[in-house]
Amino acid sequence: MPSTPASEERPAREQQTVVYIVGAGRSGSTLLERMLGAFPGYVNVGELVGLFHRTVTQDERCGCGEPFSTCPFWQAVGEQALGGWDAERVAELAGLKDRVARQRYLPRLVLPRLANAEQSRDLQRYGELHERLYRVVAERAGAQVVVDASKGPAPALALRHAPGLDVRVLHLVRDVRGVAYSWSKPEVERPHSTQEAYQHMANFSVARTAARWTRVEAEALAMTSLARHAATVRYEDLVADPGPTLQKALGDLGLPVPATVDHVQGQVVTLGASHGIGGNPSRFRLGEIRLRVDEAWRQQLAPRDKVVSTAIGLPGLLGHRYPVG
Numbered sequence: 451m452p453s454t455p456a457s458e459e460r461p462a463r464e465q466q467t468v469v470y471i472v473g474a475g476r477s478g479s480t481l482l483e484r485m486l487g488a489f490p491g492y493v494n495v496g497e498l499v500g501l502f503h504r505t506v507t508q509d510e511r512c513g514c515g516e517p518f519s520t521c522p523f524w525q526a527v528g529e530q531a532l533g534g535w536d537a538e539r540v541a542e543l544a545g546l547k548d549r550v551a552r553q554r555y556l557p558r559l560v561l562p563r564l565a566n567a568e569q570s571r572d573l574q575r576y577g578e579l580h581e582r583l584y585r586v587v588a589e590r591a592g593a594q595v596v597v598d599a600s601k602g603p604a605p606a607l608a609l610r611h612a613p614g615l616d617v618r619v620l621h622l623v624r625d626v627r628g629v630a631y632s633w634s635k636p637e638v639e640r641p642h643s644t645q646e647a648y649q650h651m652a653n654f655s656v657a658r659t660a661a662r663w664t665r666v667e668a669e670a671l672a673m674t675s676l677a678r679h680a681a682t683v684r685y686e687d688l689v690a691d692p693g694p695t696l697q698k699a700l701g702d703l704g705l706p707v708p709a710t711v712d713h714v715q716g717q718v719v720t721l722g723a724s725h726g727i728g729g730n731p732s733r734f735r736l737g738e739i740r741l742r743v744d745e746a747w748r749q750q751l752a753p754r755d756k757v758v759s760t761a762i763g764l765p766g767l768l769g770h771r772y773p774v775g
Contacts, residue, residue, distance in 0.1 A: 465616040466584045469703065470606045471599045472670045474663045476632035477624035478685040480729035481741075483599035484721050485688075485696060488713045493591035496726030496733070498583070499551075499600035502544040505727045506535050510642040513726040513733050517644050523590060523725045531586040532579070543579060550576045551605040556669065559607035560676070577612025584615065591725075595705065599729065603669035610677065618703045619677040621670045624685035625772050626663045626763030627756060631747035633659040634755075641734050642727075651730070656755040660762035667766040679704045684770060689741045692719060717741045 469486060471479050480496075487494025496513060504510060505518050512521040519525070519535075528535040550572050551559075558564040565573065584596045600606070601622075610617045638651040654662075674680035681702030688695045693711040701707045713720045719739050726733060751759075760767065760774060767774055 463614065465614055466581060466588060467595045467616045467618065467705075468584055468609070469595055469597045469618050469620050469705075470609065471597070471601060471620045471622050472603050472606050472666075472673055473601050473622040474624070474629050474666045475601060476629050476730070477601075477622050478688060479599040479601055479622055480726070480732050482620075482622055482683065482688060483597050483726060483729070484724060484733070485692065485714070485719060486597045487724055487726070488721060489708065489711075491594045492597055493587060493593035493595070494597040494599070494724050494726045495587055496598075496724075497600045497728030498580075498598050499547070499602055499605050500728045502540050502547065504648075505642075506540050508648060509644050510648075510727065511644060513724045515723065515734070518727070521725065524727075527583065527586050527590055530590075531582040546572055546576045546579070547605070551602070551608040553602075553604050553665075553669070556604055556607065559604060559611075560672070562611060573608060573611055576608055577615065580609055581612050581614040599726070601666075603666065603673045606673055607676075616679075617677070618679040618705070619670075619674050619681075620699060620703065621674050621680065621682040622685060622688075623667065623670075623682065623766070623770050625747075626660050626767060627747045627751060627759045628685075628745060629663050630656040630659040630755065630759040631751045632744075634751075639731055641731050642729075656751070656759050657762065660759040664763050664766055667763075667769075671769075682770075686743050689717070689743045692717065692741060 471483060473479060483494045483496065486492055509517045509519050511517055512524060514521055514523070525535070532539050558569065562570065562573070588594065588596050606617060606619060609615055633654045634656055636653050638653070640649055640651050643649045674682065681699045683695060683699050693714045696711055696714070697707050717740060719741060721736060721739060723736060764774065
């Protein structure tokens with residue numbers, strides 16, 4: 451077969467840009483993701499990392515309010531990208547995540563040469579399938595940038611090896627004491643759930659949450675140092691001064707910065723329904739939302755728990771310029 455002349459070769463496909471939010475849970479990632487998704491040319495998908503382990507199998511509600519199985523957007527995405535959400539394909543993707551994108555595999559995600567042949571194939575497959583999903587989501591939404599609030603550094607590291615993806619890391623951080631207090635609250639409703647057994651969010655002890663926060667912060671900092679494009683946003687700055695904070699983050703990520711942020715007026719943000727999945731109950735708040743910094747931990751967190759969380763999270767608190775006292 452004659453070779454194709456260089457001038458007639460098909461050009462390489464442009465990479466799909468993904469803004470991947472990393473950080474600890476209960477740091478405001480649902481709000482940040484929705485605010486970014488409201489920009490022209492952007493679409494937010496929520497926490498895509500939970501798609502195969504929970505959203506599909508438990509038929510959770512999409513941000514549009516529909517159960518996943520009846521959401522026209524996600525059903526069309528699944529059909530075009532994967533041939534449908536059949537149990538076999540969903541199980542394959544869940545298994546890939548477990549074998550590739552977990553915290554225990556960080557060394558070989560940072561240094562791929564540590565992976566054996568089977569692990570390398572899994573990593574390639576993981577990237578290929580996610581690239582398909584991101585591309586179809588962007589196409590269906592008429593967007594150029596997909597915002598994923600999955601937060602875990604390990605999945606983000608796994609995706610950075612996919613040649614078809616341009617993963618830009620947005621590190622979101624919140625004061626460890628606020629995060630610890632939020633996770634300690636019992637019986638926080640999960641309006642995503644369609645099943646009674648999963649209608650409340652998990653809760654954990656202050657010490658456990660502070661230890662996890664410290665680990666995730668260290669991993670997120672390493673992730674930002676490896677990424678070609680990275681930015682850091684403090685939750686407290688986002689809520690206190692959202693417009694300029696978003697503009698600076700986009701500039702730091704090497705993305706076009708809009709001159710105005712039309713959906714943000716001072717500390718009032720206007721958000722519509724999206725097709726984001728997972729996250730916290732604020733996913734379903736629509737219309738004008740008045741932002742305020744949630745610092746209930748200052749009054750509600752027990753003195754002993756303040757000391758414990760401050761001591762465990764001290765390096766991160768100092769690194770992000772949080773007051774210790």
